[in-house]
Amino acid sequence: MTDNARQIAYWNEVAGPKWVRIQGAMEARLAGIEDMLLARAQPRLGERVLEIGCGTGTTTARLADAVGSSGHVTAVDVSRPMLDVARMALAAQRNVTLIEADAATARFEGVFDLLTSRFGIMFFEDPLAAFGNLYRALRPGARLVCVAWAPIADNLHWSVPLRLAIERLGPPKPRAPHAPGPLAFDDPAYVTEILSGAGFAEVAVRAEPVTLIGKSLDDEAQVATMMGPAGALLDEKQADAATRAELLVAFRAALPDYADRNARLRATVHLITARRA
Ligand SMILES: C[S@@+](CC[C@H](N)C(=O)[O-])C[C@H]1O[C@@H](n2cnc3c(N)ncnc32)[C@H](O)[C@@H]1O
Incomplete structure (x- = not known):
């Protein structure tokens, strides 16, 4: 039995509403990753696609266009x-x-x-059981193509705000290795073990450099106060409005260290591919 109650509550009560509030910024910054995912997944006319953690449905729309009226996309999410x-x-x-x-x-x-997901597969309490369930959803020979975040050390857009937030608020409470969250699949050996254990063949996890497309440096600073590990720390510490405003200024000041003037940020994701035997 898996129990994802904590993540389901989080995506309904905290992260989902925040995402919806800054949906435009989130869609813009992740657009390049969607291009990469679809280029690798190659959804074809007539195919039946299962998308995990579809969120606000941006990838879903492109999958639906690709499979056409003879195909179908089933998109699943826990966040109302x-x-x-x-x-x-x-x-x-x-x-x-x-x-x-x-x-x-x-x-x-x-x-x-085809089983696919942009950042929707890292939130399972028991990923082995979850991927066992997803494996059974596929026809023999079907492919899995998903993206998850690579380690935080390779993602300055997260590590820099997190460092600044820790300096101000103290560290987050300790987490078990691979605990559900955006970085749960940051270790290729672990991801390979989970997918192979669930029955998948030809498992590959490749680190891919990507560019996040911020709307502006101001918007990016705002995103850092709300989402990712820094946003989560502000929530965990129940940072008040004054602290949030202070950190927003600090995040904005640090951005030129890792973003260009047009708010383009380098990042790294794991492109995960496999096949049902
Ligand atoms: C980081 S968001 C990504 C959303 C979307 N794929 C995108 O890239 O815009 C993660 C999504 O996974 C969903 N999610 C988390 N746990 C899930 C679960 N156990 N089953 C289905 N969806 C889940 C969340 O509700 C959220 O919409």
């Missing part, structure tokens, strides 16, 4: 606020089914040709 946005955005899309469910335990028919 994010799914509400996806439902509005995809209302006219006839080849999409949006499901509010925990992907770790939802029952799927074993018919999918």
Whole structure:
């Protein structure tokens, strides 16, 4: 049995509403990663796709266009606020089914040709059981193509704000290795062990450099106060408005160290590929 209750509450009550509030900035900064994911996944006309953690549905829309009216996208998420946005955005899309469910335990028919996700697979309490469930959703020979964040040391857009936040607020409470969260899949050996253990063949985890496209340096500083490890630390420490305002200024001042004038930031993700035997 898996129990993702904590993450489900987090994505409904904390992270989902925040994401929706700054949806434009989040979509813009992650657009290049979506291009990379789709270029590797190559969804084809007529295919049946299972998308995990579809959020507000940006990747879902592109998958639906790629598979066309003879194909279908089943997109799953636990966050009602994010799914509400996806439902509005995809209302006219006839080849999409949006499901509010925990992907770790939802029952799927074993018919999918492609399992894909942009950053929606790192939140399982028991990833081995979750990927076992997802494995059974695929037809033999189906492919898995997902992205997850690489280590924080290779992602200055997170490590720099986190360092500044720790200096001001103290460290986060200790976490178990690979605990559910954005960095749970930062170790290729661990990801390989999980996917292989769940039955997948041809597992590969490749670090890929990517560019995040910030709307502006001011917007990027705002994103750092809300999302990622620095945003999570501010929530954990229940930072008050004055502290948040102070850190916003500190994050903004540090940005030129790792972003260009147009708010382009270098980052690294893991491109994870595998196949159902
Ligand atoms: C970082 S967001 C990514 C959203 C979207 N894929 C994107 O890139 O814009 C992670 C998403 O995974 C979802 N999620 C977390 N745990 C999940 C679970 N057990 N089953 C399905 N979705 C889950 C969250 O609600 C959230 O929408």
